[in-house]
Amino acid sequence: MTTRNKTITLSDEQVAFYAAKCEKAERIEFSARNYVACGDFFEAAKRVGKESVDLLIVDPPYNLDKDYNGSRFGKMSDSEYAAYTRKWVQAVLPLLKKTATVYVCCDWRSGMTVAPILGEYFTIRNRITWQREKGRGAKDNFKSAMEDVWYCTVSKDFYFDLDSVKIRRKVIAPYRADGKPKDWFEEEGAKYRDTCPSNFWDDITVPYWSMSENTPHPTQKPEKLLAKLILASSKEGDLVLDPFAGSGSAAVVAKKLRRDYIAVERDETYCALAEYRLERAEEDKRIQGYDGIFLDRNARM
Template sequence: MTTVRLFNNDCVESMKELPSDSIDFIITDPPYNLGNFMKNRATNLVKMRENFFGAAGWDNLDSDSWEYSMHQFFMESSRLAKKGSSMIVFMAVIKVETIIKIAEKYDFYYKTTGTWHKKNPMPRNMNLHFVNSTESWIYFTYKTRTGTFNNEGMVLHDFIETSLTTSKEKRFGKHPTQKPEELLSHFIKILSNKDDTVLDPFMGSGTSGVVSKRLSRNFIGIELDKTYFDIASMRIAEEENVSIET
């Protein structure tokens, strides 16, 4: 039986409680630092989307404070990561360069930036400009230039295409930036092995935990917001043979 540990707390504070050199793979979707930026733009997102992330309050740091929080995140990640482990960070394209510069200060080796294409994006402002249908992801390895890569002899592109999160995956509640299980499964299969330990410091509604359990990985998830933490706990508890420690 693989194990699950869940923390309802600030991610850096909870990461400090974990042992050094204990994590095989980190996959996470931190705040993009776009809350204030989006609220100041002339969009109708709030009207079209009830739980628009820009109005949620957790993405409203000024740029300096956000960068400081990312430094803290990568510093703790470097302590926890095993040599040769990997990391995937989802990020807005306009913040990718900043994240790479911060990560490299803490011995994370930059591998590539890829694109997730949403096949059925919300057609907001479709008569005014191009519909936003992509997000970026950044791939790092820790203190080495190679890591686990289970491609099974196949050529894997840096372009991944899936539908948005299904209503079934949101049955316990909605998260404004919830990633689909298919997307996270793609990375967890390729960049980790069975019985490895996967860490998601910005767990949200727990998709990374659901997929990790399904793929026989140990999982550690951290989420500050109690509402989303409870959703994650319920989703992960549905998986078979799960032992959850909170």
């Protein structure tokens, strides 16, 4: 591969080095923050402070056969997956502040099982659908190129910052009132408007080999997606919890945006990737596709 490949790959020595920086799930201090815990979330949940979490971002294994670095998640029946979902919801519930927001990632099929359970415990406020550029073709079906994020809150008292998640878009029909631009501006010869986001996000790029956030994790979420969730629903210094952290994307973005984080992941290699990315975020706080305002997909930064 050419030198343009920016995928983060760690040697065995690096995995051992970065994994050693993680907390052990069974040894977490209740009041601790800003760590990756290596181990089972259901164990870790017993040791996270009660009512301490402002923002919960859950990207659970979807109900699919998936190999997570040798640990296989097997597709379940809908009722088994419902029981699994209920189990993690009940484990996180005591950790959430009354003002907390909860985002849960799903594909369309898992969502049919997950959403009714979320509705039992939380107020569901929206279903965000984001467009993946990639998707596997099928001979007898439409390609699945969308994923959902269910937006929920614990109560009616919650934080939401719409201005922080506006999108800069090119204006197709620039309207003038009294000869002056109406809600748009000109920059380097192009006309733009900062627009309010809808619940359909078509500006996200799934990490791939030439993006510096890319890792070998099979279901890594884009930093830009997480930046939207974190900016909309938390303030600086708030605590973000990610119980199924994978390569640590939520924690990395939380750190870049000056939020506190707790990330739990049971695979040691993924924990090491998360620690490596968090170390890199000390110096480099850039988020591809975000420049104080969200830019269109593949916009130059």
